[in-house]
Amino acid sequence: MKKLFLIIVVCLLIIGITVETNNKYLFTVNNHEILISIDSGSSLTEVSNELEKQGIVKSSKYFTYYTKLKGLEKNIKAGRYAIPPKIGLNELLDKLQNPQNEYVKVTIPEGYNVFQITQKLVKSNLIDKEIFIKIAKEGLENFKPYDNKGNISYKLEGYLFPDTYFFPEGLNDKDIIDIMIKRFNEKFSDEYRKRARELGLSLHEVVTIASLIEKEAANDKERKTIAGVIYNRIEKNMPLQIDASVIYGITKGERHINRLMYKDLESESEYNTYKYKGLPPGPISSPGQASIEAALYPEKHDYLYYVLGEEGHVFSKTYKEHRRNVEKYIK
Incomplete structure (x- = not known):
């Protein structure tokens, strides 16, 4: 009976370690979007090493193992990829099979307002000024953080997060706004939301x-x-x-x-x-x-x-x- 108990304890420890390991390695570890290039003819090992070197995955060996486990070692394609922060390996593998070779890099400085952001994006030929301004004024149906306690100039003012972005060519105005709002939601963490509630x-x-x-x-x-x-x-x-x-x-x-x-x-x-x-x-x-x-x-x-x-x-x-x-x- 004592022997059986020890076996059960050991098994539970192994399961616990396995779960913790999977949680540690099953997601990308980059804190911001990273642009990488995969050359034609790159092996899975070379791709895995590059992902670890760029700070995207925790372990190149684990990524190699996981990719082979999914049977996708021959599916990764050459090209350029913008890798978002904190995504699962399944989503990462999906991205690495669909290259987007043309990206426009844009840095939005902290403290820019909607009008300044619009000017910056227009200069990069990414948006239609009137459409972008209209969306920023009216807001989005699925994103309503404002309190409606006054006459707000732009409902999305403050929520287009200032950062460096790699926008794939071909996006429309709403796509770009969605990406910037998503970045805001990623940065405004659960800890921040909890703290806001503490402050009332x-x-x-x-x-x-x-x-x-x-x-x-x-x-x-x-x-x-x-x-x-x-x-x-x-x-x-x-x-x-x-x-x-x-x-x-x-x-x-x-x-x-x-x-x-x-x-x-x-x-x-x-x-x-x-x-x-x-x-x-x-x-x-x-x-x-x-x-x-x-x-x-x-x-x-x-x-x-x-x-x-x-x-x-x-x-x-x-x-x-x-x-x-x-x-x-x-x-």
Whole structure:
């Protein structure tokens, strides 16, 4: 009986190790889309080694074994492939049998708004400007993160994730938007969603705060400090008074205003964070992951004001202190 018990325990351990191993190796490990080329006449071993070298699979040996197990060792074709992050080996093998040789590489910088993203994609001959803008304004039927609490300029503003993309030629405008939204959903992890719930915020509110941080931060180290200022002002029922939001409300992101005038601060736009308290109705740009993290994990402090100094923003707790900083740094 004791011997049988030991056998059962050993078998369970083996099964557990096998399951853990499979989970570890059955998915790609790249964190972003990677473009690879497979030369004509490449062997399965050469393909497997390249996939491991590029950081796509955990083990070239396991990929070779898995491909042979599926009977697909002779099905992999030469060509260029854009490999998405965190996909199963079955999906990877499907891709490697259907090469797409022509890709257009486009990098969307953090902090770009819909209008700027549109301009970038038009220059790469990937979209029709009017169609892309129309979809961005009206949104998608299967993607509605916004709260409908105000007059949003573009329903997809903030959700076209800034990153480097390899777009296959022949995609239409909606295809490209779908890819960028998918990248946003991949980056806004379950951990982020859980944290948003802990803060009592909707996804839309988090992305809106992150977009403000993206436009305001002068460097990475002050993102969470600026996030703390935003939360502090909201808690004290103070207007945010963020110039970038006012500018977005006036221009819809189509141009930049170097200096706001007093008349601008009286604009009736709901993005006017001098006139209306709380958050603007939606994001004003596409925030990167660092700004999203800052929105979710703000620095705790008592600062309520900041002004741009010589090496980033200078923060203060009182208006009197802030006025001294303004006189010092604003010429």
